[in-house]
Amino acid sequence: MCTNILAVAVGAPALFRKDTDDNEVLTYDFPFVTRAQWSARTAKQKLSLQTPIPYVVIHHSYTPPACYDGPTCKKAMRSMQNFHMDDRGWWDIGYNFAVGADGAAYEGRGWDVLGAHALHFNNVSIGICLVGDWSNSLPPTSQLKTAQALIAAGVELGYLKEDYKLVGHRQVRDTECPGDVLFNEIQTWDHYAPFPASADDLPEVEELKKI
Numbered sequence: 687m688c689t690n691i692l693a694v695a696v697g698a699p700a701l702f703r704k705d706t707d708d709n710e711v712l713t714y715d716f717p718f719v720t721r722a723q724w725s726a727r728t729a730k731q732k733l734s735l736q737t738p739i740p741y742v743v744i745h746h747s748y749t750p751p752a753c754y755d756g757p758t759c760k761k762a763m764r765s766m767q768n769f770h771m772d773d774r775g776w777w778d779i780g781y782n783f784a785v786g787a788d789g790a791a792y793e794g795r796g797w798d799v800l801g802a803h804a805l806h807f808n809n810v811s812i813g814i815c816l817v818g819d820w821s822n823s824l825p826p827t828s829q830l831k832t833a834q835a836l837i838a839a840g841v842e843l844g845y846l847k848e849d850y851k852l853v854g855h856r857q858v859r860d861t862e863c864p865g866d867v868l869f870n871e872i873q874t875w876d877h878y879a880p881f882p883a884s885a886d887d888l889p890e891v892e893e894l895k896k897i
């Protein structure tokens with residue numbers, strides 16, 4: 687989808703897409719680590735998300751703890767994937783993307799594959815996990831900036847709705863996630879939406895009624 691994205695507005699994230707013989711290569715203007723680069727296992731199964739997607743759900747990992755360099759973050763990705771596939775029995779790592787305290791974005795299920803990160807809300811959202819426990823401290827600026835740049839890229843690529851809504855995991859499920867401090871932070875971000883305020887509101891979410 688969205689093959690004509692080379693014309694970007696000044697100030698918009700610089701995204702470059704070139705067609706190679708057998709696949710498309712995307713380059714973002716922030717460090718991006720593909721599944722192959724973190725040695726992901728193959729997903730057991732996949733379902734497509736209907737794009738453009740109306741919601742972004744922000745998570746923290748709690749565990750593994752924050753990772754500040756590539757090797758540690760790649761290891762964190764593998765450990766989350768192993769936990770989700772082996773202990774939870776899911777098809778793949780649950781998140782669509784993760785972002786490390788090294789300032790890099792890590793490819794999870796990707797933009798257009800249904801995730802397993804927010805029960806009853808996966809069909810209408812992309813899940814982005816900021817690796818670490820952000821209950822009592824704020825993620826490093828580079829981690830916050832990359833998460834925001836990743837979301838902006840999703841809009842530019844047409845995967846996310848231009849008027850997407852951003853929520854914290856605790857707004858759609860009874861959980862502490864994404865941690866008190868990170869939850870306060872994302873309430874200052876563009877597109878933050880206070881509704882739904884809790885899982886009790888989910889029956890009133892219009893997008894879920896259409897599925």
Ligand SMILES: [Zn+2]
Nearest residue numbers: 745746855863
């Ligand atoms: Zn969460």
